[in-house]
Amino acid sequence: MAKAPKPRRIQTLSKAPTGIAGLDAVTQGGLPRGRPTLVSGRAGCGKTVLGLEFVVRGAVEFEEPGLIVSFEESAEELTANVRSLGFDLDDLCARKKLAVEFVSVERHEIEETGDYNLDGLFVRLGHAIDSLGAKRMLLDTIEALFAGLTNLGILRAELRRLFRWLKSKGVTVVLTGEQGEGAFTRQGLEEYVSDCVISLDVKLAHHVATRTLRVVKYRGSSHSPDEYPFLITDRGVTVMPITSLGLAHEASSERISSGSAAVDELLGGKGFFRGSTVLVSGAAGTGKTSAAAYLANSACKRGEKCMYFAFEESPQQLIRNMRSIGIDLAPFVKKGLLRVEATRPSLFGLESHLAASLNAVNEFDPAVVIVDPITDFVSLGSTYEVRSMMTRLVDHLKSRGITALMTSLDSTNASKSEEEVGVSSLIDTWIVAELVEVAGERNRAISVLKSRGMPHSNQIREFLLGPRGLELVPVYRGPGGFLSGSARRAQQTADDATSSTGNGS
Amino acid sequence: MTPPRARPSRRHATKKRVASEDKEFFQLRLYVAGRTSRSQAALQNLKMICESHLQGQYRIEVVDLLVNPQLAKGDQILAVPTLVRLLPPPVKKIIGDLSHIERVLVGLDVRPLPRGAVS
Numbered sequence: 001m002a003k004a005p006k007p008r009r010i011q012t013l014s015k016a017p018t019g020i021a022g023l024d025a026v027t028q029g030g031l032p033r034g035r036p037t038l039v040s041g042r043a044g045c046g047k048t049v050l051g052l053e054f055v056v057r058g059a060v061e062f063e064e065p066g067l068i069v070s071f072e073e074s075a076e077e078l079t080a081n082v083r084s085l086g087f088d089l090d091d092l093c094a095r096k097k098l099a100v101e102f103v104s105v106e107r108h109e110i111e112e113t114g115d116y117n118l119d120g121l122f123v124r125l126g127h128a129i130d131s132l133g134a135k136r137m138l139l140d141t142i143e144a145l146f147a148g149l150t151n152l153g154i155l156r157a158e159l160r161r162l163f164r165w166l167k168s169k170g171v172t173v174v175l176t177g178e179q180g181e182g183a184f185t186r187q188g189l190e191e192y193v194s195d196c197v198i199s200l201d202v203k204l205a206h207h208v209a210t211r212t213l214r215v216v217k218y219r220g221s222s223h224s225p226d227e228y229p230f231l232i233t234d235r236g237v238t239v240m241p242i243t244s245l246g247l248a249h250e251a252s253s254e255r256i257s258s259g260s261a262a263v264d265e266l267l268g269g270k271g272f273f274r275g276s277t278v279l280v281s282g283a284a285g286t287g288k289t290s291a292a293a294y295l296a297n298s299a300c301k302r303g304e305k306c307m308y309f310a311f312e313e314s315p316q317q318l319i320r321n322m323r324s325i326g327i328d329l330a331p332f333v334k335k336g337l338l339r340v341e342a343t344r345p346s347l348f349g350l351e352s353h354l355a356a357s358l359n360a361v362n363e364f365d366p367a368v369v370i371v372d373p374i375t376d377f378v379s380l381g382s383t384y385e386v387r388s389m390m391t392r393l394v395d396h397l398k399s400r401g402i403t404a405l406m407t408s409l410d411s412t413n414a415s416k417s418e419e420e421v422g423v424s425s426l427i428d429t430w431i432v433a434e435l436v437e438v439a440g441e442r443n444r445a446i447s448v449l450k451s452r453g454m455p456h457s458n459q460i461r462e463f464l465l466g467p468r469g470l471e472l473v474p475v476y477r478g479p480g481g482f483l484s485g486s487a488r489r490a491q492q493t494a495d496d497a498t499s500s501t502g503n504g505s
Numbered sequence: 506m507t508p509p510r511a512r513p514s515r516r517h518a519t520k521k522r523v524a525s526e527d528k529e530f531f532q533l534r535l536y537v538a539g540r541t542s543r544s545q546a547a548l549q550n551l552k553m554i555c556e557s558h559l560q561g562q563y564r565i566e567v568v569d570l571l572v573n574p575q576l577a578k579g580d581q582i583l584a585v586p587t588l589v590r591l592l593p594p595p596v597k598k599i600i601g602d603l604s605h606i607e608r609v610l611v612g613l614d615v616r617p618l619p620r621g622a623v624s
Binding site: 103106112122 | 604
């Protein structure tokens with residue numbers, strides 16, 4: 001193959017980039033240029049939106065004028081629908097970048113007698129393509145013809161002729177089709193379109209819907225055959241390739257303070273690596289959110305931006321509560337250095353959360369991101385799905401060099417719960433906060449379970465949360481082992497007493 | 506809703522108009538694409554049917570979409586030949602070469618036997 005007789009390199013299939021986030025990665029460059037692509041799925045899967053976005057983005061981003069042929073919605077309805085995705089069809093039409101053709105097929109007013117062909121449609125489409133110089137086209141959905149015309153023999157022959165003709169015109173076509181029983185489309189459109197087939201689906205799990213996209217077939221091109229979650233937001237379609245991010249991010253050796261001298265002390269006195277991922281896990285009331293607030297506080301004090309995803313507290317509640325340990329976050333919010341995004345985890349599905357978070361991060365461009373807590377996501381999907389989501393989130397943050405701190409609620413004190421095991425490999429620094437129950441009181445203890453690439457303390461340290469913040473209490477290690485709270489004080493008093501009497505004698 | 510359109514081509518237009526107030530007037534438009542044998546057949550069939558059933562109360566206008574492609578939009582023409590009954594309302598469409606006379610008459614809402622036509 002290397003010694004090919006022809007001097008030219010083998011031409012790979014030319015592709016038309018879709019401009020849709022993620023889809024170009026999945027299709028490795030876009031849809032086959034000058035050929036038809038079938039998008040199939042059940043009603044409400046987002047077929048029309050995907051096709052519309054392909055055509056509109058072609059006109060806006062790639063200087064390829066597009067024709068939208070709708071057999072179901074009038075131009076007015078389409079314009080209204082696309083406006084919700086942030087595109088102004090009227091403006092694009094006025095600038096001759098786009099044209100909308102509404103082809104109405106009304107069965108009840110058509111009588112058939114004798115032989116015919118679909119030259120009327122051909123002439124109409126040809127005229128629209130030529131007067132616009134259209135390079136892209138959406139046919140939504142040509143199946144309507146099957147409802148309007150009864151002579152299937154003629155119709156099928158004409159459809160075959162239509163797609164041959166469109167190929168000869170060099171138009172990149174997306175056609176939508178309703179999914180049928182055991183076939184991609186009810187009317188077998190895949191018979192005419194053999195170049196590229198994309199299948200859309202909506203899956204329900206725990207009452208939350210997740211849209212998925214799969215490239216079933218792509219003739220002449222390698223593609224990723226996996227199923228990818230995708231979203232339809234106010235910015236259009238976002239496909240999330242699970243594997244598009246890797247482990248290629250840069251590793252900074254800069255250290256940033258955790259905001260708490262006590263935590264820094266545990267980490268060799270310098271704090272976290274910039275761009276690392278920190279997990280703070282512990283039982284309820286062990287001070288996880290406080291640790292998060294410390295980091296936010298120190299980042300904002302350095303003039304860096306911080307994004308705080310709060311899934312349990314409202315921004316006001318968070319700010320009020322943090323004042324009790326001597327941290328006032330309100331001025332930073334006012335200055336625009338701190339943004340608190342508070343939502344309930346159960347509000348949407350995992351993928352929506354991920355996309356919303358990534359969009360927010362991309363927009364705000366923070367240096368520090370806090371997710372408080374990640375535990376609630378576990379209720380939204382299987383362990384695999386949660387892990388996949390967390391991986392993508394962590395990869396994304398790392399690739400942008402963002403320091404991330406996540407908190408995780410530990411119901412047992414064992415710090416080995418399933419969700420943590422799932423994400424532990426993603427974590428660079430893992431701090432465990434525990435409640436130690438001794439002599440009728442619960443005392444807070446903190447330790448560093450792991451911290452990649454830095455020397456760290458191996459001690460479990462008692463700490464106090466008060467108006468002066470997080471304070472480590474000097475360790476007591478005596479013959480009785482690790483003591484905390486009043487037991488430590490009692491032991492210290494006893495020790496002091498013995499040592500003073502010892503001195504006195 | 507439809508924009509003002511250009512005047513259709515009248516190259517093959519056939520006018521037969523006889524004043525008859527008691528009968529409905531049929532305004533018909535036949536869309537074709539080029540002078541194919543099918544379009545010629547459709548026009549022949551249509552003329553024949555009109556002459557035998559609608560004498561003096563019809564007008565046929567022929568639109569060639571290859572000459573005026575922009576006219577396909579207005580009447581939502583998919584297939585050719587398509588016969589559009591513009592008058593009397595409602596608008597009706599018959600597609601095909603009009604070779605089946607009975608079906609054309611049904612499509613046009615023309616009663617083949619005027620004697621039986623009461624109500």
